[in-house]
Amino acid sequence: MREEMMGRLKVRITGGTDGKGGGDGPAVILLHGWAAPGDDLVPLGEVLETPQRTRFLFPEGPLSLNMGLGDSRAWWMIDVEQLNQDFATGRPRNLSREVPAGLSQARDHVLAFLEEAQRRGGLIPEKTVLGGFSQGAMLACDVTLRSQLSLAGMALLSGTLLARDQWVPLMPKCRGLPILQSHGDRDPVLPRFYAEQLRDFLTEAGAQVDWVGFEGGHEIPSTVLKRLGSFFSSVF
Numbered sequence: 001m002r003e004e005m006m007g008r009l010k011v012r013i014t015g016g017t018d019g020k021g022g023g024d025g026p027a028v029i030l031l032h033g034w035a036a037p038g039d040d041l042v043p044l045g046e047v048l049e050t051p052q053r054t055r056f057l058f059p060e061g062p063l064s065l066n067m068g069l070g071d072s073r074a075w076w077m078i079d080v081e082q083l084n085q086d087f088a089t090g091r092p093r094n095l096s097r098e099v100p101a102g103l104s105q106a107r108d109h110v111l112a113f114l115e116e117a118q119r120r121g122g123l124i125p126e127k128t129v130l131g132g133f134s135q136g137a138m139l140a141c142d143v144t145l146r147s148q149l150s151l152a153g154m155a156l157l158s159g160t161l162l163a164r165d166q167w168v169p170l171m172p173k174c175r176g177l178p179i180l181q182s183h184g185d186r187d188p189v190l191p192r193f194y195a196e197q198l199r200d201f202l203t204e205a206g207a208q209v210d211w212v213g214f215e216g217g218h219e220i221p222s223t224v225l226k227r228l229g230s231f232f233s234s235v236f
Helices: 080-089 103-121 135-146 164-174 192-204 222-235
Strands: 002-006 009-016 020-022 027-031 055-059 072-074 128-133 153-157 178-184 208-214
Touching: 002 103, 009 103, 020 055, 027 103, 027 135, 055 103, 103 135, 128 135, 128 222, 135 153, 135 164, 153 222, 164 192, 178 192, 178 222, 192 208, 208 222
Parallel strands: 009 020, 027 055, 027 128, 128 153, 153 178, 178 208
Antiparallel strands: 002 009, 009 055
């Protein structure tokens, strides 16, 4: 593995021909979730069954949370007090109409990273899958919808619908785009119902959504990892 700064983001790079992202193989970019360390998803590069020479890039969120839990990172801040209240009352978290403060800045960071990765690292969008977990999945979806990138696919792991009034009109650009989307039926953080809404809107817009529902919570279980590897093999 090697680390580089690209577009003001620290990026961990693995795979490829040398274990450090070498070569010109297809690329997988995965964005971690809220309050996770920047290297949270790096082990996936070792366990996923992907075509030979596949490169993995793991950008680190620009915000440090300083929560006493190690180097916890985020793409944008969330209302922790409201989150705790929702947990305490059992109220489902409906973020579908929200446009989080900081989302546009996070998107700009990722777009700047992608531009530099194309220029310096030989990244080819048509041979790249962009995805993430939780907050990272939301950001991956937002970047795909609001940019002019022609990606090979998206991987949305335990994400949810955001900015519905803005996202849905943009979804026709995803016509024909392969998307793997997973969600647990007992997710206490992001209710499955709103992830299903996202799936249905994308499907109605013509995206090729491979839905992976599983018995579990806010996580990436082995069943999802297996399907994720198959997904990468199919789009590459």
